[in-house]
Amino acid sequence: MSSxxxxxxxxxxxxxxxxxxxxxxxxxxIGMWLFLATEILLFGGLFVGYGLMxxxxxxxxxxxxxxxxxxxxxANTIVLLVSSFTMVLGVWAASQNKxxxxxxxxxxxxxxxxxxxxxxxxxxxxxxHDGLLxxxxxxxxxxxxxxxxxxxxxxxxxxxxxHGLHILGGMGAITWVLIGAIKGRFHxxxxxxxxxxxxxxxxxxxxxxxxFPLLYLIQ
Amino acid sequence: xxxxxxxxxxxxxxxLNEDKGIWSWMTTIDHKRIGIMYxxxxxxxxxxxxxxxxxxxxxxxxxxxxxxxxxxMSAETYNKVFTLHGAIMVFLFIIPxxxxxxxxxxxxxxxxxxxxxxxxxxxxxxxxxVTGAIMALAAIVGGxxxxxxxxxxxxxxxxxxxxxxxxxxxxxxxxxxxxTGVNFIATVHKLRAPGMGWFNMPLFVWGMYATAVIQVLxxxxxxxxxxxxxxxxxxxxxxxxxxxxxxxxxxxxxxxxYSHPAVYIMILPGMACISEIIPTFCRKTxxxxxxxxxxxxxxxxxxxxxxxxxxxxSGQSQLATVLFSFLTFLxxxxxxxxxxxxxxxxxxGNISLETPMVYALNFLLLFxxxxxxxxxxxxxxxxxxxxxxYFVVAHFHYVMMGGTVIAFLGAIHYWWPKMTGRMYNETWGxxxxxxxxxxxxxTFMTQFLMxxxxxxxxxxxxxxxxxxxxxxxxxxxxxxxxxxxxNAVGLIVSLFNGIKAGPNPWGGTTxxxxxxxxxxxxNFHDQPVLDRLPYDxxxxxxxELEVK
Numbered sequence: 126m127s128s129x130x131x132x133x134x135x136x137x138x139x140x141x142x143x144x145x146x147x148x149x150x151x152x153x154x155i156g157m158w159l160f161l162a163t164e165i166l167l168f169g170g171l172f173v174g175y176g177l178m179x180x181x182x183x184x185x186x187x188x189x190x191x192x193x194x195x196x197x198x199x200a201n202t203i204v205l206l207v208s209s210f211t212m213v214l215g216v217w218a219a220s221q222n223k224x225x226x227x228x229x230x231x232x233x234x235x236x237x238x239x240x241x242x243x244x245x246x247x248x249x250x251x252x253x254h255d256g257l258l259x260x261x262x263x264x265x266x267x268x269x270x271x272x273x274x275x276x277x278x279x280x281x282x283x284x285x286x287x288h289g290l291h292i293l294g295g296m297g298a299i300t301w302v303l304i305g306a307i308k309g310r311f312h313x314x315x316x317x318x319x320x321x322x323x324x325x326x327x328x329x330x331x332x333x334x335x336x337f338p339l340l341y342l343i344q
Numbered sequence: 345x346x347x348x349x350x351x352x353x354x355x356x357x358x359x360l361n362e363d364k365g366i367w368s369w370m371t372t373i374d375h376k377r378i379g380i381m382y383x384x385x386x387x388x389x390x391x392x393x394x395x396x397x398x399x400x401x402x403x404x405x406x407x408x409x410x411x412x413x414x415x416x417m418s419a420e421t422y423n424k425v426f427t428l429h430g431a432i433m434v435f436l437f438i439i440p441x442x443x444x445x446x447x448x449x450x451x452x453x454x455x456x457x458x459x460x461x462x463x464x465x466x467x468x469x470x471x472x473x474v475t476g477a478i479m480a481l482a483a484i485v486g487g488x489x490x491x492x493x494x495x496x497x498x499x500x501x502x503x504x505x506x507x508x509x510x511x512x513x514x515x516x517x518x519x520x521x522x523x524t525g526v527n528f529i530a531t532v533h534k535l536r537a538p539g540m541g542w543f544n545m546p547l548f549v550w551g552m553y554a555t556a557v558i559q560v561l562x563x564x565x566x567x568x569x570x571x572x573x574x575x576x577x578x579x580x581x582x583x584x585x586x587x588x589x590x591x592x593x594x595x596x597x598x599x600x601x602y603s604h605p606a607v608y609i610m611i612l613p614g615m616a617c618i619s620e621i622i623p624t625f626c627r628k629t630x631x632x633x634x635x636x637x638x639x640x641x642x643x644x645x646x647x648x649x650x651x652x653x654x655x656x657x658s659g660q661s662q663l664a665t666v667l668f669s670f671l672t673f674l675x676x677x678x679x680x681x682x683x684x685x686x687x688x689x690x691x692x693g694n695i696s697l698e699t700p701m702v703y704a705l706n707f708l709l710l711f712x713x714x715x716x717x718x719x720x721x722x723x724x725x726x727x728x729x730x731x732x733x734y735f736v737v738a739h740f741h742y743v744m745m746g747g748t749v750i751a752f753l754g755a756i757h758y759w760w761p762k763m764t765g766r767m768y769n770e771t772w773g774x775x776x777x778x779x780x781x782x783x784x785x786x787t788f789m790t791q792f793l794m795x796x797x798x799x800x801x802x803x804x805x806x807x808x809x810x811x812x813x814x815x816x817x818x819x820x821x822x823x824x825x826x827x828x829x830x831n832a833v834g835l836i837v838s839l840f841n842g843i844k845a846g847p848n849p850w851g852g853t854t855x856x857x858x859x860x861x862x863x864x865x866x867n868f869h870d871q872p873v874l875d876r877l878p879y880d881x882x883x884x885x886x887x888e889l890e891v892k
Binding site: 140141142143144148151152153155156159160162163164166167168169170171173174177178181182259260261262272273275276279283 | 457458459460461462463465522525526527529530531533534535560561562563564565567568569572575576579580581582583588589590591594598866871
């Protein structure tokens with residue numbers, strides 16, 4: 126913290142309890158990283174449960190995962206990777222005062238998120254049609270052997286579902302930043318919201334990078 | 345600090361009266377007001393949980409559960425009452441008590457900051473707390489729960505009642521706790537006054553920091569566990585229910601992965617308060633500053649690795665059990681370091697026994713007993729004998745109530761003049777503190793005896809041989825209750841006729857004592873600059889306003 130930095134009077138983007146913009150930016154960034162840590166731990170519980178159940182019922186896991194379409198999962202992985210790239214470009218554009226580029230990048234990111242959810246919708250619809258649903262809704266008559274495939278689908282829907290909710294939340298946040306960008310709220314001295322939403326979006330992407338092999342690529 | 349510019353400020357304006365009206369409180373982002381709102385809320389929760397506790401003790405007064413020939417409660421009601429006592433005390437009272445109420449008020453002042461890093465998040469966390477509390481009340485009204493506060497499966501996935509509502513209440517409360525933790529960590533990192541490095545922060549701040557780390561890293565695991573429990577109840581996802589292929593022991597692992605660190609979320613803030621009270625009332629620099637600071641961090645870290653000691657008889661592997669037992673013993677080291685440092689601080693100090701100091705002495709004795717009996721329970725052979733007996737109940741009450749709640753009560757008295765600008769009545773404060781000490785020991789020392797003789801916890805019925813000790817414990821709860829009521833009345837009365845407190849009634853050395861009581865909205869008129877170590881009594885303490 127530098128006490129010598131010039132205190133800007135009447136700066137609407139500087140909250141009263143911070144002395145400098147740098148201090149405010151650093152604090153926001155710490156807050157965001159901590160929030161991301163809680164997100165990882167939230168998913169962590171599901172990952173541990175998944176791993177334990179997989180070691181308990183390996184045959185059911187292999188059999189159940191054949192119902193997932195690898196090509197769609199792989200396509201979605203690429204879509205999200207591209208969206209992370211456009212997000213990074215957006216953050217860079219904001220830091221360089223390139224407002225138009227920022228707007229384009231945010232729209233592209235939103236588009237990718239939309240494609241991801243669209244693909245996910247077709248996957249879910251397919252599972253619903255085949256009775257491959259979580260827990261007590263699983264159609265055991267259609268898929269009797271091996272037992273406990275329903276638990277795999279419990280995890281499949283919980284993990285992709287929670288991830289999907291995070292995508293939706295991310296889309297909301299990106300839209301909010303997009304509106305701010307259109308209104309010209311961000312400039313090279315103040316683009317904290319763009320930066321933080323970018324961090325969040327990378328985490329959502331990263332979680333999918335783990336979910337994809339875990340769910341789709343079982344040997 | 346410069347005194348020159350301070351003289352012309354109007355000392356009657358403060359955070360309590362600068363903005364007026366209920367709406368100014370509901371929408372405030374001032375950490376002090378949010379702290380006060382938290383304080384009122386957690387004290388209401390304490391009262392509710394306390395009433396349940398008194399009812400439990402009353403029902404156990406004799407084996408027929410009668411008072412003057414009337415049965416106090418049925419076995420089913422008893423199960424619900426002890427569950428609610430535990431759930432309310434843990435999730436609505438102790439966890440937010442010191443951090444969210446006192447920490448919110450004091451931490452930014454101690455750092456010389458104007459507010460916490462994220463004031464709006466702070467208010468949001470308060471409203472999450474209120475939402476969680478309302479959901480918990482809805483669960484009580486809508487059928488109650490009888491699972492115990494631990495929500496163990498398979499019982500919790502099969503029993504009737506409002507388990508779903510209660511677990512979602514705890515889910516919401518968890519996020520309230522996470523946001524407080526996030527706020528405190530960012531505040532400590534970025535909003536320290538010029539001149540304040542990590543090793544001249546007050547030890548209260550170190551304690552809050554260690555607590556916040558646990559809040560942020562442990563609570564999300566509880567959140568997802570409760571979601572899984574709810575889904576297991578409503579759609580049989582097959583993770584915890586053994587009948588459909590799940591693993592109930594996994595629930596215990598998940599639950600204690602949060603709930604053991606949560607024990608340190610509860611006790612570290614208590615220790616943090618004691619580290620402030622003892623040097624102030626001994627007029628002496630704290631002994632072993634760095635070792636107290638690091639032991640807080642050590643407790644937080646080791647605390648993540650001991651959850652298995654709740655499961656010694658749950659069918660863990662032998663190897664895991666031995667490792668967890670060893671790690672449990674390790675926690676005793678930083679805890680012991682703290683206790684000895686506090687004692688060394690008192691040695692040759694100029695001790696004055698105001699109410700906060702009386703409570704600090706209570707804490708030292710009670711926490712020592714609670715901590716040492718924890719060693720009994722961490723030892724495998726004795727734990728097998730003592731598991732699920734009153735010995736466990738007595739142990740964690742000595743730590744949670746004898747440790748945290750006692751420290752909380754001491755800290756309320758300590759910071760009361762700062763929060764309200766009024767002095768409480770010292771005589772009644774001391775009488776209350778002594779009665780709490782006597783009542784507490786009468787209530788719970790007897791439970792150590794019962795537990796070691798085999799009285800199982802959570803049982804409605806008991807053998808006649810335990811009658812005397814149970815009755816003794818119930819009488820103790822009345823003394824304890826009386827002490828608490830005396831303290832409560834003393835504090836409330838002081839709001840109306842207490843003498844006005846100066847900025848620094850105790851002669852404290854930390855920054856919160858250098859501004860007026862109650863502080864102004866932005867805490868300090870001028871940005872304080874730290875030019876001394878905390879707890880340095882060799883130089884006189886200057887205050888921003890020399891109000892006498």
